Amino acid sequence: MIEHRPFDALGGADHGWLKAKHHFSFGSHYDPNNMGHGSLRVWNDDEIAPNSGFPAHPHANLTRIFQIWIEPTTKGGAPTWGAKPFPKSDRTGKFVTIASGFAADNDALPIRADARVLATTLKAGESAEYAPDKARRLYLVPAVGSVEVNGVFANARDGLAISDEARLTITALEDSELVLVDAA
Secondary structure, eight states, X not given: OEEEEOGGGSEEEEOSSEEEEESSOBXXXXXXXXXXXXXXXXXXXXXXXXXXXXXXXXXXXXXXXXXXXXXXXXXXXXXXXXXXXXXGGXXXXXXXXXXXXXXXXXXSEEOSSSEEEEEEEEOTTOEXXXXXOTTOEEEXXXXXXXXXXXXXXXXXXXXXXXXXXXXXXXXXXXSEEEEXXXXX
């Protein structure tokens, strides 16, 4: 099952310096029927005004980000953050794991969750496949471009909530960059 969530239909907030669209219930946008997708709890599409943002913070001087929260598998522990370059050429036409809670994904940024965050870059007409465990919950957002996923179309910044799909075939309708969360 693939549920299309158009960007223009998402809830959101405009704080002047921050314009946010919420793929799930968040802050003043409360939707008790859309509290997340599996252990994925937050996917905010944030646009931060130039020369503003969060002073003395890793988000300072960014103009557009995805803010993604995934429930951890354990409570407690010291908070961490990390950064790592992921060249687009390394993910052309295939999904690359960029953050993961699985030890086997040793090139990814570590997270304390039963989840993976993956990315791919596709040229118009190219396809990539992904075969999740059927019990997993997936959420896919084209950061740039438009795609067709198992017959469902999505434009840039739209969300696709995916469950009970044995295989995904993602075809780029135009040059696209995609982010996919595979969560419990």
